[in-house]
Amino acid sequence: xxxxxLAASDVLVRFGAxxxxxxxxxxxxxxxxxxxxxxxxxxxxxLMHCLAGLIVPTSGTVHLAGVDLGPCGPEQRAAxxxxxxxxxxxxxxxVPELSLLDNVALACELIGSSRREAVQDAGSALDRLGVGSLxxxxxxxxxxxxxxxxxxxxxxxxxxKVVFADEPTGALDTENGTRVMDQLLEAASEAGAAxxxxxxxxxxxxxxxxxxxxxxxxxxxxxxxxxxx
Amino acid sequence: xxxxxxAGLVVAFVPAxxxxxxxxxxxxxxxxxxxxxxxxxxxxxxxxxVGDRPLxxxxxxxxxxxxxxxxxxxxxxxxxxxxxPELLQVMDDEPFVASFVPGQVAGTVSPAGLTDPNELFAYVxxxxxxxxxxxxxxxxxxxxxxxxxxxxxxxxxxxVLVPATGFLVVSATLSSRARGRRWDxxxxxxxxxxxxxxxAGIETGVTGxxxxxxxxxxxxxxxxxLTSGGxxxxxxxxxxxxxxxxxxxxxLVLIGGTxxxxxxxxxxxxxxxxxxxxxxxxxxxLRWLPLVCGIAMLTTIGVVHRAGSIVNSAPxxxxxxxxxxxxxxxxxxxxxxxxxxxxxxxSHRLGWRLGGSRTAYEPRSVVRVLAGLVALTIIGHxxxxxxxxxxxxxxxQRDRVLADITVTDLTTxxxxxxxxxxxxxxxxxxxxxRGPTGATIAYADCTALAxxxxxxxxxxxxxxxRVANRTFPSDLPVQRTCEIxxxxxxxxxxxxxxxxxxxxxxxxxxxxxxxxxxxxxxxVPIDRVEHLVGRAELLELQAAVDAIDPSLQVDSNIEPEQIxxxxxxxxxxxxxxxxxxxxxxxxxxxxSVDRLLERRSHTATLAAIGVPRxxxxxxxxxQLILPLAAxxxxxxxxxxxxxxxxxxxxxxxxxxxxxxxxxxxxxxATSIVxxxxxxxxxxxxxxxxxxxxxE
Numbered sequence: 001x002x003x004x005x006l007a008a009s010d011v012l013v014r015f016g017a018x019x020x021x022x023x024x025x026x027x028x029x030x031x032x033x034x035x036x037x038x039x040x041x042x043x044x045x046x047l048m049h050c051l052a053g054l055i056v057p058t059s060g061t062v063h064l065a066g067v068d069l070g071p072c073g074p075e076q077r078a079a080x081x082x083x084x085x086x087x088x089x090x091x092x093x094x095v096p097e098l099s100l101l102d103n104v105a106l107a108c109e110l111i112g113s114s115r116r117e118a119v120q121d122a123g124s125a126l127d128r129l130g131v132g133s134l135x136x137x138x139x140x141x142x143x144x145x146x147x148x149x150x151x152x153x154x155x156x157x158x159x160x161k162v163v164f165a166d167e168p169t170g171a172l173d174t175e176n177g178t179r180v181m182d183q184l185l186e187a188a189s190e191a192g193a194a195x196x197x198x199x200x201x202x203x204x205x206x207x208x209x210x211x212x213x214x215x216x217x218x219x220x221x222x223x224x225x226x227x228x229x
Numbered sequence: 230x231x232x233x234x235x236a237g238l239v240v241a242f243v244p245a246x247x248x249x250x251x252x253x254x255x256x257x258x259x260x261x262x263x264x265x266x267x268x269x270x271x272x273x274x275x276x277x278x279v280g281d282r283p284l285x286x287x288x289x290x291x292x293x294x295x296x297x298x299x300x301x302x303x304x305x306x307x308x309x310x311x312x313x314p315e316l317l318q319v320m321d322d323e324p325f326v327a328s329f330v331p332g333q334v335a336g337t338v339s340p341a342g343l344t345d346p347n348e349l350f351a352y353v354x355x356x357x358x359x360x361x362x363x364x365x366x367x368x369x370x371x372x373x374x375x376x377x378x379x380x381x382x383x384x385x386x387x388x389v390l391v392p393a394t395g396f397l398v399v400s401a402t403l404s405s406r407a408r409g410r411r412w413d414x415x416x417x418x419x420x421x422x423x424x425x426x427x428x429a430g431i432e433t434g435v436t437g438x439x440x441x442x443x444x445x446x447x448x449x450x451x452x453x454x455l456t457s458g459g460x461x462x463x464x465x466x467x468x469x470x471x472x473x474x475x476x477x478x479x480x481l482v483l484i485g486g487t488x489x490x491x492x493x494x495x496x497x498x499x500x501x502x503x504x505x506x507x508x509x510x511x512x513x514x515l516r517w518l519p520l521v522c523g524i525a526m527l528t529t530i531g532v533v534h535r536a537g538s539i540v541n542s543a544p545x546x547x548x549x550x551x552x553x554x555x556x557x558x559x560x561x562x563x564x565x566x567x568x569x570x571x572x573x574x575x576s577h578r579l580g581w582r583l584g585g586s587r588t589a590y591e592p593r594s595v596v597r598v599l600a601g602l603v604a605l606t607i608i609g610h611x612x613x614x615x616x617x618x619x620x621x622x623x624x625x626q627r628d629r630v631l632a633d634i635t636v637t638d639l640t641t642x643x644x645x646x647x648x649x650x651x652x653x654x655x656x657x658x659x660x661x662x663r664g665p666t667g668a669t670i671a672y673a674d675c676t677a678l679a680x681x682x683x684x685x686x687x688x689x690x691x692x693x694x695r696v697a698n699r700t701f702p703s704d705l706p707v708q709r710t711c712e713i714x715x716x717x718x719x720x721x722x723x724x725x726x727x728x729x730x731x732x733x734x735x736x737x738x739x740x741x742x743x744x745x746x747x748x749x750x751x752x753v754p755i756d757r758v759e760h761l762v763g764r765a766e767l768l769e770l771q772a773a774v775d776a777i778d779p780s781l782q783v784d785s786n787i788e789p790e791q792i793x794x795x796x797x798x799x800x801x802x803x804x805x806x807x808x809x810x811x812x813x814x815x816x817x818x819x820x821s822v823d824r825l826l827e828r829r830s831h832t833a834t835l836a837a838i839g840v841p842r843x844x845x846x847x848x849x850x851x852q853l854i855l856p857l858a859a860x861x862x863x864x865x866x867x868x869x870x871x872x873x874x875x876x877x878x879x880x881x882x883x884x885x886x887x888x889x890x891x892x893x894x895x896x897x898a899t900s901i902v903x904x905x906x907x908x909x910x911x912x913x914x915x916x917x918x919x920x921x922x923x924e
């Protein structure tokens with residue numbers, strides 16, 4: 001039996017009179033990569049935020065790493081995100097005043113690692129993503145691609161069950177975007193983490209094992225992609 | 230803007246009001262004449278104090294058809310008095326005060342002739358003008374001491390205008406940054422640059438005008454309670470704070486015009502701001518050097534003073550103060566950065582590490598936020614040191630009041646009566662000494678001296694001393710012969726001995742030969758009598774002297790007018806400190822909230838990856854408290870050292886303004902508590918997703 005790290009059932013998200021997500025069912029298995037694509041306003045980011053426990057659905061249920069998010073309060077959901085979720089945002093969103101090493105180590109410290117262990121793990125993660133030599137630099141002192149690779153390291157260093165990536169290559173050129181996606185999927189696969197990518201970019205979507213097309217808050221089609229790693 | 234305008238009007242009005250008071254005081258002062266041919270009447274001002282309040286009486290004799298001072302329609306005739314309404318009230322409440330105003334009260338002095346509604350003032354007509362001064366009218370300046378409007382203006386300007394300017398600059402910066410996007414949008418649709426700048430100028434100008442109108446309204450609102458309550462005894466007439474249409478128009482034009490200019494300047498295209506990454510051109514060592522040197526010089530002054538020596542070096546003090554202030558300006562960024570780095574490196578708490586890192590990363594913008602509070606702290610220390618100095622000048626030791634009475638024209642028996650008014654009295658006469666420093670001969674018996682003297686040798690009747698203290702030696706050499714001529718013309722020789730009477734300089738001066746003997750009033754003509762009395766006894770002494778001869782003037786080292794002036798200065802300084810403190814704190818809070826809001830997307834990211842809310846809150850609070858504590862600690866140290874140095878250099882008085890240091894620390898603590906509150910309130914956005922999307 002395939003273990004599901006993420007399961008959503010009949011999820012409805014409303015913002016006032018606007019329905020952002022209209023009854024979505026979704027399951028994501030461990031190590032699986034899923035791309036959610038669709039035009040702007042189709043509800044893909046809202047769905048991702050809902051799956052990650054950042055917003056509470058108006059109705060429906062979401063299970064993340066086996067935990068039903070419904071009864072969880074903000075602190076419990078935050079604790080679950082610390083331990084089981086990694087994020088990669090469009091603009092990396094690293095803490096600007098911390099070095100790349102400290103940014104990555106932060107994710108380890110949040111799950112209770114000692115400072116020494118966190119730094120050690122962060123260094124290894126940065127090395128794996130090819131930016132170990134830049135560990136002491138701050139995000140503002142490295143390129144966009146390097147910054148995004150550090151963000152990938154931060155998302156995976158604490159061995160989460162799911163990584164959510166919101167337009168992870170949106171701010172990068174094609175070459176850097178391809179490289180970052182390669183490294184994200186490869187590192188996630190090594191860590192056994194599922195990856196949920198929200199993107200406009202068909203090339204990025206094609207890299208995932210499954211592609212969900214959203215329109216008007218609904219999943220209108222699912223495509224299994226052959227070229228996925 | 231409205232608050233700044235109202236504060237600015239207070240700053241503008243209060244010194245003007247003080248100047249107006251000086252003008253009234255000058256306009257009613259007696260214009261004395263020397264050639265008798267120009268004499269129109271005789272008049273003289275006599276001051277007494279009623280409790281802590283000065284009562285000025287102008288005695289007038291002779292032709293009363295002459296020119297009248299402001300506030301009167303005619304001069305009082307013999308046996309008549311015109312009094313201020315406040316004095317009339319006090320005379321009703323305290324009958325003994327009426328004894329200071331002989332004659333019948335014929336009317337009151339109108340506000341035009343009074344400096345403030347609380348003033349105790351009277352014009353008294355007397356029949357005998359023998360002891361009064363020939364006068365030609367009113368409007369002389371001789372006996373009028375200014376109220377120190379210059380010092381008041383400096384106090385208020387420093388206290389209020391510096392923080393107000395900081396507040397306006399911060400507000401304008403935040404406002405222009407918010408509007409910058411709109412101007413960029415206009416440029417992106419090809420609106421010509423002059424039009425963009427014109428729009429920006431008009432926007433800011435109109436905002437300024439609205440702020441100006443609100444400020445005038447706010448000032449009008451606070452004018453009434455200020456007028457009725459006064460500030461620390463300093464009161465004024467309602468008309469003194471009247472905003473005329475001209476003042477209102479000028480204020481609005483000034484603010485609107487300044488707003489337009491600032492708006493146009495702020496809308497100029499400029500390169501990407503990378504201020505937080507810009508490093509100072511000065512090497513790190515040089516940035517610290519002025520501060521270290523300044524602190525070292527001021528500390529030296531303090532240490533030397535505490536060791537008992539005089540540091541009579543204005544250049545050393547001025548250089549130390551200058552270096553310390555400039556050094557603090559240069560060193561504030563490194564100080565804030567160092568505090569952040571230290572906490573980031575050493576704290577085991579994630580929240581403090583995040584806050585410390587943030588502080589170390591962006592110290593310049595933090596310092597801009599803190600500049601008003603830092604300036605206010607230093608200004609506060611300096612102003613209160615100046616006030617401490619003023620207090621020492623008016624006489625801090627209020628139980629040791631020196632009451633000086635000139636008795637040259639008194640009969641022998643009256644002089645003896647004046648001497649007998651208190652047990653601690655000394656009589657002075659002048660010798661015919663022809664030395665480089667004229668010697669004064671003073672008589673005081675051992676009983677009188679025992680209460681004030683601290684000689685190393687016991688006082689014996691007939692002993693002769695040279696007066697000195699540990700810092701100032703006697704001006705008279707040993708074995709110098711001074712002569713006094715008795716009433717009979719017989720010379721008495723006094724030879725200055727080696728022995729010195731210590732700690733009597735304040736009473737006798739260093740050119741005095743002191744003879745421990747009852748004053749021989751019958752033999753020697755006495756020039757003046759000095760009583761050492763308690764503050765509470767002064768009024769009693771004045772009344773007793775008045776009973777002996779009403780024309781006798783009792784001068785004391787504590788002059789009621791000086792005390793009143795000091796208290797006005799103190800009250801104004803406090804008002805300025807409160808207004809300035811409010812403005813500086815408001816600036817700090819507005820800018821801090823803006824900084825925290827600006828960082829909400831980062832905070833939202835941290836919240837998204839699961840950083841606990843408590844950690845985020847600690848981080849936000851640390852970002853406010855760390856720079857605040859570091860900067861204010863440095864400012865308090867520098868301000869306190871400058872204040873201490875100011876009081877120490879060249880002075881004999883012990884002056885350690887620890888109270889001011891505590892007040893400074895109190896201000897800092899208040900700011901820190903406010904920062905805590907702000908940090909706790911504006912800590913973590915509830916809606917994480919909105920801020921993530923905004924990014």
